[in-house]
Amino acid sequence: xxxxxxxxxxxxIPALLSRNVAQHGAKAAYREKEYGIWQSWTWADVAEETxxxxxxxxxxxxxxxxxxxxIGRNRPALYWAMIAAQKIGCVPVPLYQDAAxxxxxxxxxxxxxxxxxxxDQEQVDKIADARDGLTTLEHVIYLDGRGLxxxxxxxxxxxxxxxxxxxxxxxSAVLAERTAAQNYDSTCVMLYTSGTTGRPKGVVLSxxxxxETSKNSAEFDYLKAGDEVLAYLPMAWVGDFIFSIGQAMWxxxxxxxxxxxxxxxxxxREIGPxxxxxxxxxxxxxxxxxxxxxxxxxxxKRHLFNHAMEVARRVGPDLLDGKPVGFLDRLKYRIGSLLVxxxxxxxxxxxxxRVGYTAGEAIGPEIFDFYRALGINLxxxxxxxxxxxxxxQQPDGEVRSDxxxxxxxxxxxxxxxxxxxxxxxxxxxxxxxxxAESTASTKDAEGWVATGDAGFIEEGTGxxxxxxxxxxxGKLADGGLFAPKYVENKLKFYPNILEAVVFGAGKDRxxxxxxxxxxxxxxxxxxxxxxxxxxxxxxxxxxxxEMIEGHVNAVNESVAEDDMLSGCQIHRFxxxxxxxxxxxxxxTRTRKVRRAVIGEKFDDLITALYDGSSEVYTxxxxxxxxxxxxxxxxxxDIRDAKVxxxxxxxx
Amino acid sequence: xxxxxxxxxxxDGRTIGKVLMDMKNITLRFGxxxxxxxxxxxxxxxxxxxxxxxxxxxxxSMLNVISGFYNPQVGEVWFRGEKRPPMKPYQVxxxxxxRTFQNIAxxxxxxxxxNVMTGRLRQMQTGMFAQxxxxxxxxxxxxxxxxxxxxIIDFLEIQAIRKTPVGRLPYGLKKRVELARALAAEPELLLxxxxxxxxxxxxxxxxxxxxxxxxDEFGTTVALIEHDMGVVMDLSDRVVVMDYGRKIGDxxxxxVRGNQDVIDAYLGVQHD
Numbered sequence: 019x020x021x022x023x024x025x026x027x028x029x030x031i032p033a034l035l036s037r038n039v040a041q042h043g044a045k046a047a048y049r050e051k052e053y054g055i056w057q058s059w060t061w062a063d064v065a066e067e068t069x070x071x072x073x074x075x076x077x078x079x080x081x082x083x084x085x086x087x088x089i090g091r092n093r094p095a096l097y098w099a100m101i102a103a104q105k106i107g108c109v110p111v112p113l114y115q116d117a118a119x120x121x122x123x124x125x126x127x128x129x130x131x132x133x134x135x136x137x138d139q140e141q142v143d144k145i146a147d148a149r150d151g152l153t154t155l156e157h158v159i160y161l162d163g164r165g166l167x168x169x170x171x172x173x174x175x176x177x178x179x180x181x182x183x184x185x186x187x188x189x190s191a192v193l194a195e196r197t198a199a200q201n202y203d204s205t206c207v208m209l210y211t212s213g214t215t216g217r218p219k220g221v222v223l224s225x226x227x228x229x230e231t232s233k234n235s236a237e238f239d240y241l242k243a244g245d246e247v248l249a250y251l252p253m254a255w256v257g258d259f260i261f262s263i264g265q266a267m268w269x270x271x272x273x274x275x276x277x278x279x280x281x282x283x284x285x286x287r288e289i290g291p292x293x294x295x296x297x298x299x300x301x302x303x304x305x306x307x308x309x310x311x312x313x314x315x316x317x318x319k320r321h322l323f324n325h326a327m328e329v330a331r332r333v334g335p336d337l338l339d340g341k342p343v344g345f346l347d348r349l350k351y352r353i354g355s356l357l358v359x360x361x362x363x364x365x366x367x368x369x370x371x372r373v374g375y376t377a378g379e380a381i382g383p384e385i386f387d388f389y390r391a392l393g394i395n396l397x398x399x400x401x402x403x404x405x406x407x408x409x410x411q412q413p414d415g416e417v418r419s420d421x422x423x424x425x426x427x428x429x430x431x432x433x434x435x436x437x438x439x440x441x442x443x444x445x446x447x448x449x450x451x452x453x454a455e456s457t458a459s460t461k462d463a464e465g466w467v468a469t470g471d472a473g474f475i476e477e478g479t480g481x482x483x484x485x486x487x488x489x490x491x492g493k494l495a496d497g498g499l500f501a502p503k504y505v506e507n508k509l510k511f512y513p514n515i516l517e518a519v520v521f522g523a524g525k526d527r528x529x530x531x532x533x534x535x536x537x538x539x540x541x542x543x544x545x546x547x548x549x550x551x552x553x554x555x556x557x558x559x560x561x562x563x564e565m566i567e568g569h570v571n572a573v574n575e576s577v578a579e580d581d582m583l584s585g586c587q588i589h590r591f592x593x594x595x596x597x598x599x600x601x602x603x604x605x606t607r608t609r610k611v612r613r614a615v616i617g618e619k620f621d622d623l624i625t626a627l628y629d630g631s632s633e634v635y636t637x638x639x640x641x642x643x644x645x646x647x648x649x650x651x652x653x654x655d656i657r658d659a660k661v662x663x664x665x666x667x668x669x
Numbered sequence: 670x671x672x673x674x675x676x677x678x679x680x681d682g683r684t685i686g687k688v689l690m691d692m693k694n695i696t697l698r699f700g701x702x703x704x705x706x707x708x709x710x711x712x713x714x715x716x717x718x719x720x721x722x723x724x725x726x727x728x729x730s731m732l733n734v735i736s737g738f739y740n741p742q743v744g745e746v747w748f749r750g751e752k753r754p755p756m757k758p759y760q761v762x763x764x765x766x767x768r769t770f771q772n773i774a775x776x777x778x779x780x781x782x783x784n785v786m787t788g789r790l791r792q793m794q795t796g797m798f799a800q801x802x803x804x805x806x807x808x809x810x811x812x813x814x815x816x817x818x819x820x821i822i823d824f825l826e827i828q829a830i831r832k833t834p835v836g837r838l839p840y841g842l843k844k845r846v847e848l849a850r851a852l853a854a855e856p857e858l859l860l861x862x863x864x865x866x867x868x869x870x871x872x873x874x875x876x877x878x879x880x881x882x883x884x885d886e887f888g889t890t891v892a893l894i895e896h897d898m899g900v901v902m903d904l905s906d907r908v909v910v911m912d913y914g915r916k917i918g919d920x921x922x923x924x925v926r927g928n929q930d931v932i933d934a935y936l937g938v939q940h941d
Contacts, residue, residue, distance in 0.1 A: 053819035054782075054831060164824070165882055168682050280829035 030200035030225045032068075032105045034267040039065045042243055042270050048094035051277035051285055059094060061270070067095070071102035071177070072193055073184030075133065078157055078175075082107030082196060085129040085208065089113040089122065089145070090137020092249040092275045095161050095177060097262060099135045104206065106196045108133075111208045111220070112254040114607050115141065116600075118645065121218075123148030125210055129220055129451060130154045135177070138162040142169070202226045207263075208451055209256050211403050220451035221256075221403045230444035231406040232264035234427040238411065239373045243270035245292045246370075250275075250282050255608065256403040257377075261295060264406075286367030294374045298381040299609065301396075303537075304366055305385050306513050310541045326354035327391065334359075334391035339415045359392045368394050375399050375411070377422075378608065380484075380503075382511030386419035398422050400484060404460065404467055405429075406445030410482045421481035431482065437472040438488040472501075490613060492523035498585030500528070502613070505586050508573045513538040515569060517598050519616055520588065521624055529627035530591040531620065532566055533598055539565075554595045554652055563655055566593055570659040578662035587661045590627050592634070594620075595652035601641045623654065632656055676714075679906060686714030688750075689858060689890055690735065695744035697730055704730040705741065706914040712858070717884055717891045719901045722911035723934060728894045729771065731911065732862055735892060736768050737761035762791060767856035769847040771863045771894075777836035781827060781846050782818065784835055788853025789814040821852050824886070825879060841872040845879070852883060859883070861893040865900055873897065877904055898935075902926065910934070 027033055038047070038061045046058040059067070080086070086103040088110055090096050100110035111129050113122055115137065122144050126134065132154055136142045142160050149155055158174045160166060166174075206228045210218040235241075249262040262273045271293070276285040312323050333347045343351075363369045374389070374396040381398065389396040399411035400422035410431070412423035425431045429443035442465045449457045461467045472491045473484040485491065486503035494500050502520040509518040509532065516535040522528030534557050543550060543559070550556035574587040598604040603615050617624065619638070626634035637651045676686045690712040697705040704727045712718045712735075720728050733739045734746065737756045746753045748764060756764075767788070775784050792814055793800075799807040822828055825845055830838060835846060844864060851859055864880065865873045877900055883889050895901045901908060902922040910918035910931045917930040925931055 053816060053823060054828070055819075164886065165878075167885060277828045278826065284829070 028229070029202040030104060030197070030204065031101055031206060031228070031263060031267050032197050032200065034229070035061070035065055035068070035101060038267065038270045045243070045270070046272045047266075047270075048097065048273050048275070049289075050094050050275040051281070051288075054277075056274075056288070064094075064098060064101075067181070068098045068102045068105060069190075069193065070181035070184045071099060072105040073187050073189050074180035074182075075102060075106055075108070075184070076189045076192055076196075077183045077187045078133065078180065080106055080108055080133060082199070084108045084133065085111050085131045087111045087113055087122075087126055087129070087131040087134040087145075088253065089115055089117075089134065089141045090161060090253070091115055091279060092251075092253055092258070092262070093137060093161065094273070094275055096135065096137060096253060097249075097273065099159075099177075100207065100259075100263060104200070105193060107199060107204070109205045109208050109222075111210070112259065113210065114252050114254040116252075117144075117607065118601070119144045119147040123151060125218065125220075126155055127152055129208060132156045133159065135159045136161070139165040142166060142174070200225065202229075205448070207259055209254060209259065209403055219453055219456060222448040222451050223256075223406055223445075224448050227406045227445045227447060228260070228264045229268065230428065231408055232260060232268040234444070235260070235408050235411070236265050236269045238413070238427055239293075241265055241269045241271060241293060241373070245269065245271035245372070246289055247271065247273055247293050247295075248276065248282075248286055248289055248291045249273050250279075250286075251295070251297075252607070256407055257295060257401075260407045261293075283367065287365065288367075290367060290370040292370050292372045294368065294371045296374075296376060297378045297609075298376050298385070299379070301376060301381065301385055301389060302513070305388055306535070306538050308362070308366075309513070310537070313541075313545070323358055326358035327388075329354050330359060330391035330393075331387060334393055335387065335417075338390055338393060338395055339417070355393070363392055363394065368392075371395065373397070377401060379610070380507040381419060382507075383419040384511065390417065399426075400482060402469060404447045405441060405443055406447070408445060409439075409441050409443070409469070412481075416479070416481070418481070421476060421479070421483050423482065424480050425482070431475070432466070433474060434468075436488065437474065437485070437491065439469045439471050439473045439482065439484070440466045441469065442466050490523075494522060494528075494585050495524060495526040496585065499582050500586055501583055502528075502586070504583055505530075505573065505577055505588065506611075508576060509569065512569045514542065514565060517611065519598075519611055519613065520586070521617065521627075522586065525628065527589040528586050529624065530570070530588045531616070531623065532570075532591055532593050534562060534566070534593060536597075553597065554650070557593045557595055558652070558655060560655075563593060563657055566591070567657050567659060570657075574659055575662050578664050580664075584664035588659050589661060590656055590658050592623060592627065592654045592656045595636075595654060596638060596640060596650060599640075601643065602639075627656060683715060683885065685716045685906065688712070689714045689748070690892075691747035692734070693745045693747065695731075695734055695741045695746070697727075697734060697739055697741045704914055705734070707743070708909075708911070708914075708916045709744075710909045710916065710919055712890060712892055713907075714890055715884070715888055716906040717880070717893070717904055719905035719908045720892065720894050720911060721896075721898070721901055721908055725913075726911040727914040728911055729862060732768070732860055732892070732894055735858075736766060736860055762854065765855075765857035766860065767851040767854040767858075768860035769844070769851050769862060769864060771866060773840075773843045773847055775835045775843060775847055775850070778834060780832050780834055781838070781849075782822070782831050784846055785818050785821060785849045785853050786814065788850040789818060791854055792817075817855075818853055821849050824882070825849050825852075841868050841875075844868070844872075844876065848876075848879065848883075852887075852889075855887075856889060858890045858892065861891065861895075863894055863896065865895060865897055873900060880904060 043062040044060050047061040047064045048059045049056050086108050088096055088099050103110040113125055126148055134145050136145055145158055159177055159180050161177045163176050203224050206223050206225045208220050208222050210220055247261055251258045266273050274289045276282045329350045333343055333351045336343050371394050374394055377399045397412040397417050401407040401409045408426040409429055410423040411426050429441055432440050446465055446467055470488050471484050472486055472488040473482055475482055486501040490502055492500040500523050505520045506518040509515050514535055515532055517533035519531040520528055570588050570591055577587050578584050600607050605611055622636055633653055633655050635653045639647055639649055641647050678684050688711045693709050695705055695708045720731055722728050734741055740755045793810055795807040795810055865876055884891050908922055908925045910925055912934040918925045918928040
């Protein structure tokens with residue numbers, strides 16, 4: 019079935035929903051596991067639920083153009099809340115569920131939300147905290163009423179009550195009028211960017227942005243009704259909006275919501291999605307846990323696994339790409355699949371994945387190849403909120419770990435003199451809400467948008483390769499190129515290293531902070547009879563430092579081979595005594611390192627790395643999950659790494 | 670001590686009803702040892718009632734009297750306005766009393782779900798044979814009870830460990846599973862024997878939250894023994910303080926906090 023072109027009446031998400039009701043009315047549109055059972059809602063149910071909520075919002079007095087904040091974990095009812103908002107001409111604004119109260123307060127204030135729809139007591143509490151300074155917020159609607167019985171209900175209602183009032187209201191005519199008033203340029207959604215620098219910005223996306231992008235990307239990967247996705251990534255993230263609303267509405271596939279955040283892996287296995295997205299850290303985490311369990315397995319199993327994986331690594335990617343493979347290798351792969359990869363894929367919940375994507379950060383080549391070897395069609399894409407996700411993606415058969423693919427359908431790309439990547443596409447955002455200045459500095463008159471990333475288009479293949487954030491790419495004191503992310507990514511490809519931050523702009527050499535991965539290093543410590551009582555103690559254990567030193571040396575050796583970036587080798591490093599954390603402002607909520615904040619906060623450590631001292635005493639303030647602050651102190655060892663000379667330069 | 674009328678409404682808006690259980694002049698002896706000496710107090714419908722005291726004060730013995738496990742030599746136990754004759758534990762359970770234990774008493778080899786299902790035994794009527802065949806009424810009954818259990822699993826947020834054998838769980842979670850099993854019996858009176866013992870601060874906060882939610886959401890009356898004074902003072906409506914088998918204080922947390930005998934028992938008395 020090819021869906022009609024949006025030139026017809028399909029110019030909004032509610033319009034697509036009506037089409038889906040007509041075409042697949044009785045098929046499952048949303049599922050959620052609750053009380054241990056997968057509950058389903060058909061497209062017809064979804065239409066009824068969203069109508070009821072939309073009417074209820076009308077009863078509460080929602081005007082066209084109002085912003086409605088939505089905050090909570092992935093649940094069908096919250097996705098419907100977004101569609102209900104669109105039905106009455108309001109703008110849904112999903113917010114990050116783990117955001118602190120002040121971050122929520124900022125967003126609510128900035129968009130002037132009159133209504134907020136919260137998942138549970140935790141979110142209601144945060145909104146209540148934020149509410150003190152707000153004049154615009156009128157009413158809070160909550161989904162799970164547990165623990166809220168004793169709250170003041172004068173400006174608060176349950177989701178079901180609002181729906182009931184809506185059903186009884188008789189405002190259907192107003193609703194129909196509001197829905198019909200939507201056109202292709204009406205605002206579809208507003209999403210706050212996580213903000214690697216400064217305050218989050220509200221990215222306004224139109225129906226055109228969302229629907230065109232969903233259509234193009236769905237056609238690119240042949241997504242269709244009957245596909246299954248698991249919605250587990252934050253609802254405030256543009257990717258989740260496109261996968262769980264945009265593409266789901268366009269193609270009519272089914273969106274599955276996990277029972278709770280802790281059951282995600284079990285739910286993944288039960289659903290067996292055919293279309294799956296995960297950031298690299300999820301794939302890394304899964305691989306690490308598989309490897310740890312294999313190391314604990316018996317000798318026979320380990321041998322079988324290693325042997326089968328060797329065949330898979332050699333043959334699997336070629337099979338996926340449709341390249342010729344000899345009969346014997348095919349046979350071996352089949353046997354391996356029967357005995358090893360089949361059950362493994364099933365355990366990981368990836369048996370049925372037809373299209374898998376990863377993005378957000380670079381993924382380690384070994385990790386990437388591991389999944390491809392298993393026969394999982396894992397690909398990379400490059401995108402951002404301002405582009406409604408897609409800028410480039412990898413077509414089937416042209417998948418590699420070091421590129422991010424070719425421009426997505428409808429997207430044009432150019433590389434500026436400075437190396438910064440620019441794009442122009444149907445998905446290009448309308449504006450930053452209430453921020454004309456930033457809009458103008460990001461998007462020029464012709465519609466070209468600066469990505470803020472530096473990269474180049476590879477000769478021959480036309481694939482885009484990203485080196486680093488454009489503003490992070492600097493110069494060393496000797497004029498050599500400094501691209502910290504390039505080195506950090508190489509370091510992070512080691513399972514023992516969770517995060518790395520490299521410094522060196524304007525200096526004569528580079529130094530690094532390293533975070534160990536507690537799961538991997540903890541397991542290694544256990545196997546090697548190394549006792550530790552805390553993260554801090556483990557991080558400073560001489561043998562851990564030795565191991566990390568080995569990794570750093572190996573990375574230096576590989577960096578030395580790059581003609582442009584050989585100056586970025588790490589001369590000295592230390593292992594941090596705490597994990598970098600979004601609660602402490604060291605990372606964004608999407609777990610991207612905030613370089614400037616870290617540089618400032620650990621200023622003393624950087625000084626020590628450059629002044630040649632062999633250890634440094636430091637005090638660090640930490641914020642606990644409930645917002646309280648504490649202090650930790652530590653004495654950190656500083657190690658020198660081996661530096662290699664560039665062979666070509668030396669020759 | 671405050672003289673309370675038949676029922677009243679607490680500051681946070683809960684209704685405390687009439688006396689549910691009345692302990693009258695209880696004395697319990699083990700041979701020559703008097704574990705409980707002439708203690709009287711009551712538990713009202715809908716309240717959270719704590720029993721505190723130093724080690725060896727007789728708290729657990731008191732809880733065992735309430736649960737019907739021990740029969741006191743002297744004194745009477747009145748439940749729902751009727752004098753309770755000596756009973757077997759299963760008869761007490763039938764009356765709507767469920768408990769958790771200080772040293773977790775779960776079936777280690779069984780999954781969390783199965784453990785919690787055992788709490789539904791009182792609600793099941795079909796016999797072993799019918800259940801083994803899993804046909805007709807037995808099947809319907811299991812479905813209904815499973816639904817009730819799933820609601821409790823959801824309430825206590827233990828979905829992720831539903832199928833995990835209890836033996837593999839950490840201590841804090843086992844305590845939560847035990848609470849789940851007690852709740853599965855839909856008790857009117859829930860007895861908790863040191864629900865926070867051995868927990869870290871975060872686990873204690875979680876457990877307190879669950880106890881309050883249980884009391885609030887299901888209207889369950891809770892009687893608990895606890896060591897952690899901070900927790901007790903925050904949670905309970907009224908507190909009984911015991912020392913060497915005697916009752917030395919009874920009242921709201923504030924009243925108890927100001928009671929000189931209680932301060933002496935906890936901090937020791939200065940000897941001249």
